[in-house]
Amino acid sequence: xxxxxxxxxxxxxxxxxxxxxxxxxxxxxxxxxxxxxxxxxxxxxxxxxxxxxxxxxxxxxxxxxxxxxxxxxxxxxxxxxxxxxxxxxxxxxxxxxxxxxxxxxxxxxxxxxxxxxxxxxxxxxxxxxxxxxxxxxxxxxxxxxxxxxxxxxxxxxxxxxxxxxxxxxxxxxxxxxxxxxxxxxxxxxxxxxxxxxxxxxxxxxxxxxxxxxxxxxxxxxxxxxxxxxxxxxxxxxxxxxxxxxxxxxxxxxxxxxxxxxxxxxxxx
Amino acid sequence: xxxxxxxxxxxxxxxxxxxxxxxxxxxxxxxxxxxxxxxxxxxxxxxxxxxxxxxxxxxxxxxxxxxxxxxxxxxxxxxxxxxxxxxxxxxxxxxxxxxxxxxxxxxxxxxxxxxxxxxxxxxxxxxxxxxxxxxxxxxxxxxxxxxxxxxxxxxxxxxxxxxxxxxxxxxxxxxxxxxxxxxxxxxxxxxxxxxxxxxxxxxxxxxxxxxxxxxxxxxxxxxxxxxxxxxxxxxxxxxxxxxxxxxxxxxxxxxxxxxxxxxxxxxxxxxxxxxxxxxxxxxxxxxxxxxxxxxxxxxxxxxxxxxxxxxxxxxxxxxxxxxxxxxxxxxxxxxxxxxxxxxxxxxxxxxxxxxxxxxxxxxxxxxxxxxxxxxxxxxxxxxxxxxxxxxxx
Numbered sequence: 214x215x216x217x218x219x220x221x222x223x224x225x226x227x228x229x230x231x232x233x234x235x236x237x238x239x240x241x242x243x244x245x246x247x248x249x250x251x252x253x254x255x256x257x258x259x260x261x262x263x264x265x266x267x268x269x270x271x272x273x274x275x276x277x278x279x280x281x282x283x284x285x286x287x288x289x290x291x292x293x294x295x296x297x298x299x300x301x302x303x304x305x306x307x308x309x310x311x312x313x314x315x316x317x318x319x320x321x322x323x324x325x326x327x328x329x330x331x332x333x334x335x336x337x338x339x340x341x342x343x344x345x346x347x348x349x350x351x352x353x354x355x356x357x358x359x360x361x362x363x364x365x366x367x368x369x370x371x372x373x374x375x376x377x378x379x380x381x382x383x384x385x386x387x388x389x390x391x392x393x394x395x396x397x398x399x400x401x402x403x404x405x406x407x408x409x410x411x412x413x414x415x416x417x418x419x420x421x422x423x424x425x426x427x428x429x430x431x432x433x434x435x436x437x438x439x440x441x442x443x444x445x446x447x448x449x450x451x452x453x454x455x456x457x458x459x460x461x462x463x464x465x466x467x468x469x470x471x472x473x474x475x476x477x478x479x480x481x
Numbered sequence: 482x483x484x485x486x487x488x489x490x491x492x493x494x495x496x497x498x499x500x501x502x503x504x505x506x507x508x509x510x511x512x513x514x515x516x517x518x519x520x521x522x523x524x525x526x527x528x529x530x531x532x533x534x535x536x537x538x539x540x541x542x543x544x545x546x547x548x549x550x551x552x553x554x555x556x557x558x559x560x561x562x563x564x565x566x567x568x569x570x571x572x573x574x575x576x577x578x579x580x581x582x583x584x585x586x587x588x589x590x591x592x593x594x595x596x597x598x599x600x601x602x603x604x605x606x607x608x609x610x611x612x613x614x615x616x617x618x619x620x621x622x623x624x625x626x627x628x629x630x631x632x633x634x635x636x637x638x639x640x641x642x643x644x645x646x647x648x649x650x651x652x653x654x655x656x657x658x659x660x661x662x663x664x665x666x667x668x669x670x671x672x673x674x675x676x677x678x679x680x681x682x683x684x685x686x687x688x689x690x691x692x693x694x695x696x697x698x699x700x701x702x703x704x705x706x707x708x709x710x711x712x713x714x715x716x717x718x719x720x721x722x723x724x725x726x727x728x729x730x731x732x733x734x735x736x737x738x739x740x741x742x743x744x745x746x747x748x749x750x751x752x753x754x755x756x757x758x759x760x761x762x763x764x765x766x767x768x769x770x771x772x773x774x775x776x777x778x779x780x781x782x783x784x785x786x787x788x789x790x791x792x793x794x795x796x797x798x799x800x801x802x803x804x805x806x807x808x809x810x811x812x813x814x815x816x817x818x819x820x821x822x823x824x825x826x827x828x829x830x831x832x833x834x835x836x837x838x839x840x841x842x843x844x845x846x847x848x849x850x851x852x853x854x855x856x857x858x859x860x861x862x863x864x865x866x867x868x869x870x871x872x873x874x
Contacts, residue, residue: 323841339525340525341529345529345561345564349560349564352563352567360596360601368838414595417591418587
């Protein structure tokens with residue numbers, strides 16, 4: 214165990230860039246969604262992508278996980294030879310295997326049991342026997358509190374459990390970077406809180422870097438230590454940094470209005 | 482860890498991989514402590530040793546008092562280590578052997594705590610296998626309740642039709658127009674093509690037989706009566722089942738899965754009026770029209786074969802057709818196609834609305850709509866043919 218991993222909190226960990234986005238412009242055909250995005254996600258960050266509805270948060274996520282090609286600009290991942298779209302396809306595929314993605318609705322495959330959902334990525338990519346894979350699948354389900362639900366189908370469990378099962382699948386391959394698309398959408402406050410705690414726990418124990426798209430203020434302040442704020446009006450980012458710091462120091466009325474649910478703007 | 486080998490311990494590194502990669506050894510101390518030392522790179526990529534050997538060592542009497550872990554030279558780990566440890570720890574707990582996790586890296590301890598935080602729900606596999614009799618009974622009950630649902634659906638559709646005639650049914654005119662366009666104009670080309678080919682085939686088969694008796698000209702009778710009375714409506718019905726009935730089931734099934742149908746119900750709009758009625762009307766109106774085109778296409782196909790194989794001129798062929806075919810034949814075919822339209826629309830909509838809420842359920846609904854549609858078309862043909870024979874139509 215390298216000792217650098219054991220230092221937690223306290224800010225003694227040197228910030229090493231995990232994802233570097235430079236000059237990113239996102240577009241669907243001719244219509245530009247966001248332009249000139251520049252930000253860095255550091256190793257072991259919980260990085261929040263925030264902004265109003267329709268500001269392009271999910272589109273940015275699609276770019277970060279390689280589902281969509283940028284119109285301009287590059288996305289560079291630590292430990293790779295070039296930007297995502299510039300590197301040779303085999304390397305890109307290897308990189309993709311280090312990602313885990315939790316989709317908004319869970320996106321579990323409905324014809325498979327939870328254990329089979331989690332086991333599929335392992336069967337595809339891990340060099341393990343069937344027995345090991347089933348033990349791994351059970352472990353991942355246990356980590357998200359779904360121990361004993363191996364033989365359930367996605368249609369038989371609740372929304373919160375679907376999210377957690379989706380997370381178990383996202384973690385199947387021990388990813389370096391976990392991406393979450395609106396993790397607390399559609400969850401009751403307690404389940405949302407539990408999911409937030411789980412995200413923190415996973416960051417601290419798996420040493421993963423986590424990128425979260427959300428507009429839940431409680432989650433943003435509870436787990437985020439770095440962020441980027443997208444503004445749909447000006448079609449670019451208007452702030453970045455620690456959300457709590459943004460709340461304390463930002464002068465931008467749009468950022469303040471968002472982070473205080475409009476109360477700050479009402480006062481000013 | 483003392484290099485894995487010492488005079489007293491029973492080192493068993495029964496793993497096939499080289500020692501410097503994954504290192505597992507264990508030894509018993511004099512005070513009943515089992516020391517498990519883990520070293521090297523414990524990642525899935527390198528291969529993780531099976532926990533069996535360690536578990537056997539723990540089970541070997543006399544039972545150790547406690548198990549401690551040493552990970553001083555552990556270079557790296559991932560979920561593989563966790564599954565290994567979970568297996569060992571759960572066996573320890575079963576045997577009542579104390580286990581000390583302090584020697585494990587902090588991340589591992591946190592994950593183990595997380596994995597065991599929520600008690601496992603009892604496996605339900607145990608209660609799963611059902612006796613054959615129960616399964617047969619269950620299937621029979623399901624069939625019976627499905628039959629009841631079908632009857633209820635037909636009843637609702639009839640009520641909805643009554644509301645339509647009373648001008649109380651609510652649906653959007655544009656839905657009706659769209660459905661008319663989809664099952665009318667857009668189906669025309671495939672219906673015409675298939676029936677043209679069927680007419681060709683019928684004439685071809687008939688021509689070979691009739692030529693032996695010098696009765697070539699009766700090919701026109703065969704094709705005309707065959708197409709008009711039965712084949713054109715059946716072929717059209719089957720094509721429309723595959724094309725439109727399936728799409729109805731998929732549309733409504735997806736709407737059900739998205740909760741759109743519930744949204745209509747909560748607004749007090751009967752889905753039967755809003756969704757089923759326009760589709761039912763559209764098919765009921767368009768099927769006879771499609772069938773008319775199918776009749777023409779079939780006769781045209783017969784004419785082509787008669788002209789090229791039997792040297793019967795088009796005028797001769799049409800005259801003979803006119804001779805043979807009565808208006809009743811045409812009307813019987815058109816009536817049948819209207820009945821098929823109702824059947825296809827009802828089976829498609831029924832399967833869609835009664836579909837489950839998942840992707841596979843929508844698929845099943847579509848399959849079952851097509852199968853039920855075709856079966857009901859064939860059964861209806863048999864019934865109508867028998868009745869028309871009795872009535873002398």
